[in-house]
Amino acid sequence: MTRHIRCAAAFCALLLAALLVNAARIQIVQARAYDGNPANRRPDITRYAQPRGDILVGGRPVTGSKDTGEHLRYERTYRHGPLYAPVTGFASQVYGTTFLEHAEDGVLSGTDPALSPLPLWHDVTRARTPGGDVVTTLDAAAQQAAFRGLGHRKGAVAAIEPATGRILALVSTPSYDPEALSGNGPAVLRSWLGLNEDPDKPMLNRAVRQTYPPGSTFKVVTAAAALDAGVITDLDEPTRSPDPYTLPGTVTALRNESAGCRNASLRQAFERSCNTVFAKLGVDVGVTAMAATAHAFGFNDTRLRVPFPVAHSTFDTSVDRAQLALSSIGQYNTRATPLQMAMVSAAVANGGQLRQPYLVERITTSRGGTVFTAGARPLSQAMHPLTATRLRELMRNVVEHGTGTNAAIPGATVGGKTGTAQHGVDNLGTPYAWFVSWAQGDHDLEPKVAVAVVVEDAAAHRRDISGGGMAAPIARAVMRAVLRS
Known part of the structure; x- marks a missing residue:
């Protein structure tokens, strides 16, 4: 009997x-296979x-969460x-998720280990850390001025604080309401299909x-290359540029x-935006020096994050002289x-000096404790300081008595440069109206804001479309908002 008990116990x-x-x-x-199984709803429910934590602008949240009472309990609000x-x-x-909601998802969802002082204890108790908050660098007044300025037109505005790289405004129109995509009901599917089928591409940032052809605003880069290379030594010396200018080899x-x-x-060429002068200057400088200057400004850089990735701007280095x-x-x-x-x-x-732009000022816990603060951003020398001084003078001239008077x-x-960029088959597309600028208040020790504006579908006759007429007033509104802030 005892033997049978022992066998049963062993079994x-x-x-x-x-x-x-x-x-x-x-x-x-x-575990990973089960966690990643589409049929497993536990990760989503959790x-x-x-x-979710909030994204803040000027100390105020521009996001929120609402309790739906469903299995997926909290939906995002905006x-x-x-x-x-x-x-x-x-x-x-x-x-x-996309953009900051994606780049800072760990913080906002509460899964980032930096938010929890006792991560091992949370692993044992299975408790969840509340989502943290992301404090942005945006200036609310500048953001609103850019959005109102663009109105119903396709276009975009980017504004930066030159000394730090803080992004003060980032606007794209037409836009959309992200809350329409927050839940999981039939309305979300309809919104998704409608936004993706919209020919105006409202979800495109x-x-x-x-990326756009920058047109004459790129002449700032060409002028910097010519001055740094010594091709131009005197701003008032004739450039020996013919009009018209025959493209080399053609x-x-x-x-x-x-x-x-x-x-x-x-x-004079900068004020009047003379294509012939700057085309010849680019050829005189040469592709190597032109490419080096463009790269110093950030062109051809595929690593830029703000913190989400930015499409890299390009200056082609495999070109002939024409x-x-x-x-x-x-x-x-x-x-x-x-941007x-x-x-x-x-x-x-x-x-x-060029500071790398950034959008997140700091990250905090749900109780307000600081987890991360943006420090000094990487700094590069885009041009010689004397060249920058000369370019500021040229850009001031454009606004004071050139093509950019609407930005005064x-x-x-205020300094600026207008641009009208041709595009499309045989350049028959509606030209893009550009304006780039910076502004310094009379009582400020340094420029407070740098702005770029592009308008895709300017509502005017083709010959009347210009950066000074369409884009400069928007830049002025943004700069004024920052200076008043």
């Missing part, structure tokens, strides 16, 4: 061991079981959703994810929209995001 122990081995196999070896959509992105229970004649460009000095001439006036394969052109203007305003602000020094 039960063997079964128990098998159960333990199988449990360990499921819990440890196959993820949405508590409110205050002034279309205004801040290019910054926040969306947090959808169906379609995931034109400020950081769309019979194609490049002409100007304005008169008085033949042999114009750099000062293509280089066109590239030097912001055409051919030269492409730039509005990139704001960086160009910021470098000029900051004495030739009483009580402030």
Whole structure:
């Protein structure tokens, strides 16, 4: 009898061991496979079981969470959703996350280890850390001014604080309300399909994810290259530039929209935006030096994050002399995001030094404790300080008595550069209206803001479309908002 009891006990122990081995196999070896199984709803239920942390602008949250009482309990809400959509992105229970909602998802969802002082204790108790908050660098007044200025037109605005790289405004229009994508009901699917089928592409962040030919605003880069290379030593010396200018190795004649460009000095050419002068300057500087200067401003950099990725702006280095001439006036394969052109203007305003732009000022816990604070950003020298001084003078001239007078602000020094970029098959598309600028209040020790504006669909006759007429007033409104702040 005793022998049978011992056998039964041994058999039960063997079964128990098998159960333990199988449990360990499921819990440890196959845990990732089960967690990643689409049929497993536990991660989603856990993820949405508590409110998400907030994104803040000017100390005030522009996001929130609402209790739906469903299995996926909390849905994301947005205050002034279309205004801040290019910054926040969306947090959808169906379609995931984008922009800051994606880049800072660990903080906002509470899964970032930095938010918990006792992570091991939370692992034992299975308690969840409340989501943290993301404090942005945005200036609410500047963001609103940019959004109102663009109105119903397609376009984008980027504004930067030159001395630090803080992004003060980031606007893209047309926009959309991210809250329409937050839940998981039939309305979310309809909103998703409608937004993706909309030919105006409201979910496209034109400020950081769309590149455009920068047109004449790129002449700031070409002028910097010419001054740094010593091709130009005197702003008022004639440049020996013909009008029209025959592109090297071709019979194609490049002409100007304005008169008085033949042999114009750099000062005159910059004010009048003479294509012939800057095309010839680019050829005289050479592709190596032009590419080096463009790279110093941030072109061809694929690593820029703010913290979400930015589409890289390009300056083609595999060009012949005719293509280089066109590239030097912001055409051919030269492409730039509005954020990139704001960086160009910021470098000029900051004495030739370029700070890497950033959007997150600090990260805090749900109780307000600081987890992360943005420190000094990487700094590069885009041009010689004397070159920056000269370019600031040239840009001031454009606003004071050139093509950018619509950007003038009483009580402030403003510099700018207009641009009208051709595009499309045979350049038949509606030209893009550009304006890049910087502003310094009369009582400020340094420029406070650098801005880039692009308008895609200016509502005017083709010959009347200009950066000075369409984009400069928007830049002025943004700069004025920052200076008043």
